[in-house]
Amino acid sequence: MYMWLIRILFVIVGALVGFSCCEHLQISKWQGLTAGMGFSLILVGIERFSKRMSLKDLLSCLLGLSIGLITADLLVFLASKIINKEESSHILSVLAAGSGLTLGYLGMAVTYKRRDEINFFSTTGVLAGRRGRNSDLKILDTNVIIDGRILDICETGFIEGIMIIPRFVLKELQYIADSSDVLRRNRGRRGLDILNAMQKSPNIHVKITEEDFEDIKEVDAKLIQLAKVLDAKVITNDFNLNQIAELQAVTVLNINELANAVKPIILPGEAMNVRVVKEGKEYGQGVAYLDDGTMVVVDSGRILMGQTVDVVVTSILNTAAGRMIFTKKKDEINSNGM
Numbered sequence: 001m002y003m004w005l006i007r008i009l010f011v012i013v014g015a016l017v018g019f020s021c022c023e024h025l026q027i028s029k030w031q032g033l034t035a036g037m038g039f040s041l042i043l044v045g046i047e048r049f050s051k052r053m054s055l056k057d058l059l060s061c062l063l064g065l066s067i068g069l070i071t072a073d074l075l076v077f078l079a080s081k082i083i084n085k086e087e088s089s090h091i092l093s094v095l096a097a098g099s100g101l102t103l104g105y106l107g108m109a110v111t112y113k114r115r116d117e118i119n120f121f122s123t124t125g126v127l128a129g130r131r132g133r134n135s136d137l138k139i140l141d142t143n144v145i146i147d148g149r150i151l152d153i154c155e156t157g158f159i160e161g162i163m164i165i166p167r168f169v170l171k172e173l174q175y176i177a178d179s180s181d182v183l184r185r186n187r188g189r190r191g192l193d194i195l196n197a198m199q200k201s202p203n204i205h206v207k208i209t210e211e212d213f214e215d216i217k218e219v220d221a222k223l224i225q226l227a228k229v230l231d232a233k234v235i236t237n238d239f240n241l242n243q244i245a246e247l248q249a250v251t252v253l254n255i256n257e258l259a260n261a262v263k264p265i266i267l268p269g270e271a272m273n274v275r276v277v278k279e280g281k282e283y284g285q286g287v288a289y290l291d292d293g294t295m296v297v298v299d300s301g302r303i304l305m306g307q308t309v310d311v312v313v314t315s316i317l318n319t320a321a322g323r324m325i326f327t328k329k330k331d332e333i334n335s336n337g338m
Contacts, residue, residue, distance in 0.1 A: 007044050014040025061108045068107025072099035136161030137232035146191040154204045163206045270313045276304045299328045
């Protein structure tokens with residue numbers, strides 16, 4: 001909101017400057033006003049567009065533009081030594097304008113497209129250190145903060161680097177914590193408590209960024225855009241965010257996938273003892289849970305709600321949202337001769 005006020009004030013000041021300089025430029029006051037406002041709007045547009053680009057992209061364009069303009073100057077200098085300035089000054093003027101525009105554009109376009117091949121950005125100098133740090137940047141979304149497991153994972157050292165907390169994620173957490181719904185309020189407060197614990201931990205480097213994208217409304221879309229700008233990874237447990245980010249070539253670390261990877265291996269045919277706590281989606285099914293939260297679907301287990309039963313694993317379904325184990329009662333397996 002404040003940034004828009006600054007932009008509006010800048011456009012107004014630009015228009016007034018153009019209005020006041022009209023006499024020096026020998027143009028009408030309205031032309032000066034329009035020119036000043038137009039120039040200010042162009043600068044605001046460039047500033048808005050540059051927010052979507054990473055520092056590496058901006059410097060690549062600047063490098064290419066500089067090389068193109070320097071080459072154009074050298075070309076004009078060589079031409080001036082060959083052509084008589086007094087007789088062909090208009091030719092040199094056209095050559096300077098044409099070569100500057102052409103070579104400047106080509107240099108900027110080519111350098112931007114081949115920016116990943118430029119060693120200056122990846123192996124030496126200050127930018128090399130910056131890129132190395134960016135590869136360790138991890139952006140946390142709202143759901144993974146509320147989930148809370150990220151605190152324990154970072155404490156163990158399995159995830160390293162800087163944990164980036166965008167200001168718009170903090171605002172969303174605060175909004176949830178202030179909700180009139182008790183469950184949502186408790187979730188929001190839990191997320192704030194997790195963040196507080198992460199900031200106090202000596203083993204976790206947490207950084208809050210003010211970077212925002214005012215033209216983007218959805219928080220998930222802002223997270224993906226921020227990851228592109230910072231060349232960072234997104235840590236989440238949201239299946240939909242996971243899918244959308246991968247479609248846009250943003251690296252995602254899914255906490256649920258990590259949890260599935262470290263769960264004990266269970267194979268079809270293994271027996272286990274579970275307590276049926278609720279009915280399943282399909283007719284006659286019962287649902288139980290292992291100690292790690294894995295859902296166990298018990299075939300014909302609806303009538304056993306509240307009871308502990310021996311079951312045998314028939315199949316396992318692994319998804320990004322978690323793992324599901326399908327079982328049958330052990331006595332049914334035995335009675336069928338299996």
